[in-house]
Amino acid sequence: MSARELVVLGTASQVPTRHRNHNGYLLRWDGEGILFDPGEGTQRQMLRAGVAVHDLNRICVTHFHGDHSLGLAGVIQRINLDKVPHEITAHYPRSGQRFFDRLRYATAYRETVALTEAPVDTDGPLARTPGYTLEARKLSHPVEAYGYRLVEPDGRRMLPGRLAAHGIKGPDVGRIQREGTLGGVPLEEVSEVRRGQRFAFVMDTRLCDGVYALAEGCDMLVIESTFLDEDEALAVDFGHLTAGQAARVARDAGVRHLVLTHFSQRYADPEEFERQARAAGYEGELTVARDLQRVALPKRR
Numbered sequence: 440m441s442a443r444e445l446v447v448l449g450t451a452s453q454v455p456t457r458h459r460n461h462n463g464y465l466l467r468w469d470g471e472g473i474l475f476d477p478g479e480g481t482q483r484q485m486l487r488a489g490v491a492v493h494d495l496n497r498i499c500v501t502h503f504h505g506d507h508s509l510g511l512a513g514v515i516q517r518i519n520l521d522k523v524p525h526e527i528t529a530h531y532p533r534s535g536q537r538f539f540d541r542l543r544y545a546t547a548y549r550e551t552v553a554l555t556e557a558p559v560d561t562d563g564p565l566a567r568t569p570g571y572t573l574e575a576r577k578l579s580h581p582v583e584a585y586g587y588r589l590v591e592p593d594g595r596r597m598l599p600g601r602l603a604a605h606g607i608k609g610p611d612v613g614r615i616q617r618e619g620t621l622g623g624v625p626l627e628e629v630s631e632v633r634r635g636q637r638f639a640f641v642m643d644t645r646l647c648d649g650v651y652a653l654a655e656g657c658d659m660l661v662i663e664s665t666f667l668d669e670d671e672a673l674a675v676d677f678g679h680l681t682a683g684q685a686a687r688v689a690r691d692a693g694v695r696h697l698v699l700t701h702f703s704q705r706y707a708d709p710e711e712f713e714r715q716a717r718a719a720g721y722e723g724e725l726t727v728a729r730d731l732q733r734v735a736l737p738k739r740r
C-alpha cells in the first residue's frame with residue numbers, strides 16, 4: 440500500500456447511479472487519513488474499499504449540499520460505535536454549523552469519541568502537523584464552499600557524493616543537518632532542496648481565484664468536472680466546472696496528476712471527460728475517477 444494515496448469512495452454529483460455513489464474520498468498521507476466530503480453511503484463504501492473509521496484523523500467538508508455531507512451522520516456514529524481511540528477533527532464552513540449540528544446529532548447514540556469541531560470562515564491555514572499544513576480557500580457556489588490544500592514543508596535531500604568530497608560521514612551527517620553548517624561547510628553545499636508534496640481538493644465551484652490558488656503547483660489535484668464542455672452555460676449557472684475548465688486550471692497550475700470526479704448522471708460515457716481534458720491541453724497524468732479506485736500520489740521529482 441502506498442503511503443500517500445487517494446481512495447475514491449464515490450464519484451457521482453447530485454444523484455447517485457448504479458455505478459457511482461455520492462462523493463467520498465480518503466487521502467492517506469503517511470500515517471494519517473483525511474476524509475473529504477462524505478456523501479450518503481460513505482460508511483458502506485469505506486467497508487468496500489477497506490477503510491476503517493480508525494484510519495480517520497480529519498474530516499473536511501467543502502459545503503453543505505447533501506451529496507457532500509449526508510454521510511457525516513453515519514460516519515460520525517460509526518466513529519463512536521467503534522470507539523476510535525484518537526482525536527478526530529472536522530472542518531466545514533462555519534456558515535453551515537446548524538447543518539453540521541443536525542448531522543452530528545441526527546439520531547440517538549452513545550458519544551464516546553473526541554470529535555473536535557474546527558469550522559472554517561476565512562482563507563488560510565487551518566492546521567499544521569510535521570507532515571503538512573492544511574489550508575482552505577473560498578470557492579464560488581450557491582452555498583458557501585471552501586476547497587482544501589495540503590502542503591508538505593520543503594525538506595533537504597543529502598547528496599552522498601558531496602558529503603564524501605567533504606569527508607562528512609557517520610554522526611557528522613546528522614550534525615550538519617541539525618546545525619546547518621559543519622567545519623565551515625554549509626548544509627546547502629552537501630544537500631539540495633527536496634520539494635514538499637502538494638495536494639488539493641476542489642469541489643463544487645465555478646472558476647474563481649480560489650480554484651487557481653488551490654491548484655497551484657499540485658502533485659495531485661482532485662477537482663469536480665460535473666459537466667462536459669458543451670454544457671458550460673449550465674455549469675456557470677449552477678456553480679460548477681466542465682472537464683475542459685478543470686483541465687485548463689490543472690494545465691496552467693502545473694498539476695502533475697489530475698483526478699476528475701463529481702460527474703453528472705446525464706452523461707453515459709466517462710471517456711468523454713478524458714477526451715475533453717486532453718483537448719484542453721492538459722498533458723500530465725489523468726484519472727477519470729471510478730468508485731473504489733486507488734490513485735497513488737506521483738513519485739517525488
Ligand SMILES: [Zn+2]
Pocket residue numbers: 452453504506507643701
Ligand atoms: Zn456536489
